[in-house]
Amino acid sequence: MESSADDSNNVHRSADECLEIAMEVHKVVPPPHKSTVAKIKSRLKETFFPDDPLRQFKGQPLKKKWILAAQYVFPILQWGPNYSFELFKSDIVSGLTIASLAIPQGISYAKLASLPPIVGLYSSFVPPLVYSALGSSRDLAVGPVSIASLILGSMLRQEVSPTQDSTLFLQLALTSTFFAGLFQASLGLLRLGFIIDFLSKATLIGFMAGAAIIVSLQQLKALLGITHFTTQMGLVPVLSSVFHNTKEWAWQTILMGFCFLVFLLLARHVSMRKPRLFWVSAGAPLVSVILATLLVFAFKAQHHGISIIGKLQEGLNPPSWNMLQFRGSHLGLVVKTGIITGIISLTEGIAVGRTFASLKKYQVDGNKEMMAIGVMNVIGSSTSCYVTTGAFSRSAVNHNAGAKTAVSNIVMSVTVMVTLLFLMPLFQYTPNVVLGAIIVTAVVGLIDIPAAYHIWKIDKFDFLIMLSAFLGVIFISVQDGLAIAVGISIFKLLLQIARPKIVMLGNIPGTDIYRNLHHYKEAITIPGFLILSIQSPINFANSTYLTERISRWIQDYEADQDLKKNSTLKFLVLDMSAASAIDTNGVSFFGELRKAMEKKGVEVVLVNPLGEVIEKLQSSNEAHNFMRPDSLFLTLGEAVASLSLPIKPHSSINN
Secondary structure, X not given: OHHHHHHHHHHOOOHHHHHHHHHHHHOOOOOOOOOHHHHHHHHHHHHHOOOOOOHHHXXXXXXXXXXXXXXXXXXXXXXXXXXXXXXXXXXXXXXHHHHHHHHHHHHHHHHHOOOOHHHHHHOOOHXXXXXXXXXXXXXXXEEOXXXXXXXXXHHHOOOOOOOOOHHHHHHHHHHHHHHHXXXXXXXXXXXXXXXHHHXXXXXXXXXXXXXXXXXXXXXXXXXXOOOOOOOOOOHHHHHHHHHHOHHHOOHHHHHHHHHHHHHHHHHHHHHHHOHHHXXXXXHHHHHHHHHHHHHHXXXXXXXXXXXXXXXXXXXXXXXXXXXXXXXXXXHHHHHHHHHHHHHHHHHHHHHHHHHHHHHHOOOOOHHHHHHHHHHHHXXXXXXXXXXXXEOHHHHHHHHHOOOOOOHHHHHHHHHHHHHHHHHHHHHOOOEHHHHHHHHHHHHHOOOOHHHHHHHHXXXXXXXXXXXXXXXXXXXXXXXXXXXXXXXXHXXXXXXXXXXXXXXXXXXXXXXXXXXXXXXXXOOEOOOOEEEEEEOOOEOXXXXXXXXXXXXXXXXHHHHOHXXXXXXXXXXXXXXXXXXXXXXXXXXXXXXXXXHHHHHXXXXXXXXXXXXXXXXXXXXXXXXXXHOOOXXXXXXXXXXXXXXXXXXXXXXXXXX
């Protein structure tokens, strides 16, 4: 009787006692107990502060904390005191080099955005000064970029004509810049930089390639000398406009455009083949502008079918805070334009900064960069500048020219300032055709065919996303093409969550190693065992699917005559190594699965569940079912070896 009583006590052990036995036998250690507040705090810290920016302040005196805080906000205070003349010699060379590229690009990109050319030069003066104080990259060269210019101009032209209402168009562009900067700075301040990660590499490659083609086609207006040209951005309207206005084609413009386009492409090719000759492609745009301007001035070409920029306003950036429009019917347009251009320019700027930082083996703080670029654009919107960021072509030249610090941006800015004050009359006779050639040369590098082929080889779904972005930009519009690609990317992400991968594992003979039966031909099944690996967190989005999928696995197992001859199914072993998280639906999934398997005479066994899974199962009513020593194992080898014994210690518990 005493023995019977003892057995009864053993049978009715509490879930906690079973858990203790499981931990003792299999060394399964649950995570240390944390309060709900501590868990929330830990999760928020991991999500928003993975780099732990406050760690450097710990244990420091108050004065030192103030100094560190100032250096954190203004990185120039960190490296500035150690700046030397040797560094300045390198920075002044790189600064002058990128200035020679920034001046023609600034004028060209402003025209791409349908803005006055002078605004492009304004945007290469104030923003670099702001970034040099706030930015953390040594190589990033700041200024207007083609993609942001294209998006800004194309979105605003949907409601306002830049020719019929140029003042309103400029006001909307400046207001969009303000909202772009506000959005960017907010992302950095609130540590929400992970949002831009939703723009996958495939999306960006397809988007930029499509945008490059659209930008190049738009330059046919300048390269062919067409006067009446469509304001739409799609492939069909642009080509229709080109071939319906053949009478406006000017051979003088075509000849000049072709010559300078060949010259610029050859210069780019030389620099790509021999990186030491980076100055060839860097100086080619300015040389082209000077030569073209001299030719027009000498031969009075403006009277022979070649259009010119005309007079440009002299002087530094006039204040423009009074031009910002925060009310009216166009408010929704400028907010939407600001957010889209803000995301695109931020993505490009951070990607470029991180690329060159990795080459020089230093760190770039993504959230600092967001705040720096955001503040730069907010200030820029009040000083007659439109959306700016770190440009890849300019930064590459800056890097190759030997830039050591952000002083190269200051040198570039001072050079642009001198140009604004004293050299603007020299650009009066600059032909628009050479600006179009400069734009085409700059954006042609955005078409990355090897990267597209690489994506095709690796992931066909990613290639579909890339193709969607590319075709959407070309045939619909720039922003719609981007939206379609992002939507497909998010759908892919949701599909991976809702339909997680679950594979059947088999044993590699002579080892305790278990691998996917479909990938390893030598792997074999274990009689009486169905071993599955769940390779995803288990949550409300996929718990129903997992139940159905496991049921199909069991049906397939029972239908397999070869397996049926050897033994009937006794154990469903779930490898939980890749299931990093679980929610309430996931806990219910295990309960329902256990009940369904009991009806079939099959026992559910868990292998190597992670901390959060153990903790939540322990807190649920399922603890006494899954926290037993014979239902919880660290390795598959241990589970199979233990459960294969002829006598099962849990038989009385099941009864």
